[in-house]
Amino acid sequence: MLEETIAAIRPADARALADARAHQDRLTKPPGSLGVLEEVAVRLAGAAGVSPPPMPVPAALAIFAADHGVHAQGVSPWPQEVTQQMVANFVAGGAVANAFAAQTGATVTVVDVGVAADLAPAPSLLVMKAGYGTADLSAGPAMGVPQAVQAVESGISVARSLVEGGARCLITGDMGIANTTASAALISAFTGKDAALVTGRGTGIDDETHTRKVAVVRRALSVNRLGEPLETLAGVGGFEHAALAGFILGGAAAGVPVILDGVIAGAAALVAQALAPAVADHCVAGHRSAEPGHAAALEHLGLRPLVDLELRLGEGTGGLLAHPLVCAAVRVMHEVATFDSAGVTEKSG
């Protein structure tokens, strides 16, 4: 399933990109006046292979949840049970992600890919466990490569079934206490940036904890074999990173744009990009997280974040906030009159 998905991912279509740029310049606005939004619409045209690209509606958010053995190293101020408690909150509709999803009309699917407990069944909860939390990545591999592949394929199948159900835009979400440690390790491994530059304060840690967290990330990078992308993922990643990498690949393979949330999605997108370099052509960076590794990941992916509101929540919140901007960018391509059709005189010279 993974190989077939990677093989189905096409780079941006050059003809659709050129058509979209030309169309932007015929619309009744000074060329370039919509700034970054013009580039977003052009990107989506390239990804879809047609200009104008389809409207990215309806949108579907998938929140992948998992626990992390590295929590035992004291890298997060929150107890591990918060992961399962927040999953229950998502399912009950009480989290920020639920409010933002309602605001933009996105559906919410919650996927347990490795929470360290069995959760109460619910219609909006998919149970696709690759384990009950990872092993401590600072002591050895977080998971086996077969487990990583299983979680990646879970993400692919969630993307596929959302698209089969009618979704025309996928938004990444995550939940996992201590997952900013794994994110920093993945980002350092894939970008080559030093651990100290990409390790942040996650949910809010003091200086002493941050120093320990940087050391934990360094240890993770030295005790694990960092070679093939799946080996690196299995060594220092989390089950939600694996599933998110699959979700991103699955959306790209299905020809549906994927709006990335924060640092966890950024780390997962690096895995996806290492497996299928063209995948970034199908992604939009919803926002830039306050977590320092996120900017490094986005730079490596060649993506420019749409909003920067100093968010550091995860759950898909930054991706959800960007969705109306992406919709507006595409709507312009469908509805705005051209200089010819509206009889507006073009600039001279």
Ligand SMILES: O=C(O)c1ccc[n+]([C@@H]2O[C@H](COP(=O)([O-])O)[C@@H](O)[C@H]2O)c1
């Ligand atoms: O999305 C982000 O950029 C982001 C930045 C900081 C924290 N988070 C969320 O906070 C949790 C991880 O934080 P921590 O401090 O436990 O590693 C996890 O549930 C993430 O969704 C998310």
Ligand SMILES: Cc1cc2nc[nH]c2cc1C
């Ligand atoms: C309360 C809480 C909510 C979250 N949502 C995503 N990560 C989170 C971490 C905490 C601690």
